[in-house]
Amino acid sequence: MDVRILEMPLDFGASRHGSDMGPSAMRLAGIRDALERIGHRVTRHGAPPDMPTQEYADPGDPHAKYLAPIAAACSALAREVEDALSAGAFPLVLGGDHSVALGSLAAAGAAAKKAGARLGVLYVDAHGDFNTPETSPTGNIHGQCLAASCGLGLPQLVDLHEPGRKVDPERVCFVGTRDLDPGERDAMRRAGVTVFSMSEIDRRGFPAVLRAVSEFFRERADWVHVSFDMDVLDPMFAPGTGIPLPAGLTNREALLLMEEMADSGIVKSAEIVEVNPVLDVRNQTAVLAAALAARLLGEKIW
Ligand SMILES: [Mn+2]
Helix, strand or coil: CEEEEEEECCCCCCCCCCHHHHHHHHHHCCHHHHHHCCCCEEEECCCCCCCCCHHHCCCCCCCCCCHHHHHHHHHHHHHHHHHHHHCCCEEEEEECCHHHHHHHHHHHHHHHHHHCCCEEEEEECCECCCCCCCCCCCCCHHHCHHHHHCCCCCHHHHCCCCCCCCCCHHHEEEEEECECCHHHHHHHHHHCCEEEEHHHHHHHCHHHHHHHHHHHHHHHCCEEEEEEEHHHECCCCCCCCCCCCCCCECHHHHHHHHHHHHHHCCEEEEEEECCCHHHCCCCHHHHHHHHHHHHHCCCCCC
16 A cells, blocks of 8 residues: 655743654654565655744744644644545554544544545544643643544634535544543533543453454544544653653554554545654654554564
């Protein structure tokens, strides 16, 4: 398969800077080789959009910080992702903070709509990213990106790339969730997303949750976009991420989840976000990110 790597060195969506270096850390970790080894043709596509540097930019509205540069960068990304999808290639977006999902989900939603396909989203994240400017405790847009893709929140984000919502929240499945703001939890319940929280994983066991996730997408989606936030992992395995939270997924669980998604055969696009080399130890978080990408794109041990 043709895999188009789209690098998004953007950290405007988060309080802790440094995830703008995520793409180069994953490049150094050998993500290209890992994908070429399993037979893909890999190109680094589309120059990263020209962005001002966060430290020298004006945050603007405190409830939606850096809205203008984020919307501009994500619109540029959405065009690239849709180009890749219409060429039959697999767009793999490397963040950057999670706000880059605004661009990939906008494109995936638009492309699925044109193809008459139901788009499902696997959201692997410790957090919900389902705030709106009214409920957000921080005003950081990486905490609002999925809500906006589901049609809730600022019109500048909801109507990015194309007017209206890009994702039906009833086709969104969370895995590894363990920290939700009260307002966002209410919004998620109202919207009708499905959540396999860490507690659910501990209660049922990971293999049972894997089966439930597969069944979820089998029933509800023709295409799947995988949005993988490295903070879903336990900080023991991924210390290099903006908001590390204890009691997360193990590296093995995350790799297995990616393998299971590869087996579904309907994953059309993905992003890996929130690799922050400034906080990392010997680039291990980026190395794990590269391994996760390889599993998602079909790597098998045996
Ligand atoms: Mn996230």
